[in-house]
């Protein structure tokens with residue numbers, strides 16, 4: 196859905212709440228030219244006790260950490276960003292929604308060195324449904340192993356959520372969609388499995404769970420961590436620093452993606468190979484159910500992961 200069709204009118208920008216159409220930047224903004232920004236993608240869920248932001252503190256941790264290699268100085272503390280975000284959700288009456296904080300180099304000069312360019316910070320929130328399509332959660336998606344490789348962490352820090360990194364995600368995702376697939380799987384420089392363009396990847400084999408480790412050029416996903424926790428609480432062995440070869444994808448019993456946008460999405464086919472019996476597998480379904488029971492608060496577990504925005 197386009198922003199123009201949405202019932203949202205306010206964005207927080209550099210300490211002020213501004214009208215949606217006034218949240219503008221100059222065309223010579225440093226980050227527009229060089230990808231020098233970092234961001235977060237966060238979901239809030241409508242629950243019986245009002246709208247709750249899921250794992251906000253961990254998203255803030257990652258936002259501040261993402262700034263470090265780029266010397267971006269947010270200039271607002273955690274309480275200020277939290278208050279701004281809660282107000283955006285509360286005052287626009289947003290139930291389940293997506294929240295996008297972004298921090299970037301602004302406008303002053305256009306050398307690659309950011310020099311005296313100011314750090315700009317903005318937060319927006321809007322309704323956003325299922326990321327990979329309506330029936331993806333139930334029936335799974337068909338994915339293609341991309342011909343594009345993920346950058347190594349020695350080229351760009353892959354554990355920082357940097358705007359510029361997403362040209363790689365866009366290339367991989369669009370290649371997949373042009374070929375009739377819903378999404379891509381991206382291999383790392385060594386040719387082993389890294390992740391999706393905007394998702395981490397999990398594999399189930401012989402009742403155990405595997406997900407590529409942090410050294411495989413992945414983003415350290417917060418949904419990844421959530422699903423690892425939920426799986427271990429249900430007695431599964433989780434290999435969370437795995438190296439998964441491309442070939443192992445073909446013989447997996449189950450595969451699924453995780454992400455704040457993609458939530459827990461089964462994968463039913465990789466290239467020409469059907470995964471398992473070509474539908475959502477039982478372990479995926481169990482963890483997906485546990486995930487939605489958690490975030491929609493049909494259980495009391497992990498209340499520490501929820502920030503209620505209040506009435």
Ligand SMILES: Cc1ncc(COP(=O)(O)O)c(C=O)c1O
Nearest residue numbers: 393394395414416417418454455
């Ligand atoms: C490249 C990439 N990997 C993984 C993820 C999943 O991370 P998270 O679960 O924190 O949203 C995302 C989404 O933010 C992503 O963009």
